[in-house]
Amino acid sequence: MAEVLTEIQDNASTLALMLDTLPGPSPAWDIRVHEYDLREALGRGANQRDSWRTVALGAARLFNRRDDAPGELRVEGPTVTLAKAGEALLRVELHEFFRGVFSRRSLAQITAGDWNEGAAAHYAATIPIFLGSRTDDQPRLD
DSSP: OHHHHHHHHHHHHHHHHHTTTOOSSOHHHHHHHHHHHHHHHHTOOGGGOOTHHHHHHHHHHHHHHOTTOSSEEEEETTEEEEEETTEEEEEEEHHHHHHHHTTOSOHHHHHTSEEOTTHHHHHGGGSOOSSOOOSSOOOOOO
16 A cells, blocks of 8 residues: 555656646546446445546536537436437436446446447447447446
């Protein structure tokens, strides 16, 4: 643990200088994603803290600004709907969207979601926008 804390301290000043010039999402998003990596690995529930929620809402806005977005994401309470031409293609819990958009769900896990018939084959790979699709299933707290 001491080694990890030393590494963080050694890199803190460099990160502080970069914060205002980094392109893309805030480094705080990365912290939240990794927090929930740990929560899932330790079997801790997502609802114990909802610090992921702000990141998920920001990622949904970013998803909608993409030139290649397959449709529009709408967040309605705990549910995210991906719609194209007024037709719902996917309905998923906001937390699962958060995990999927940051490549914390495999393509098979994303495809197993509540998709409109045939839509998953065309659009599931577009959900992970930061690191792309993965093939290995990830731990999931149900």
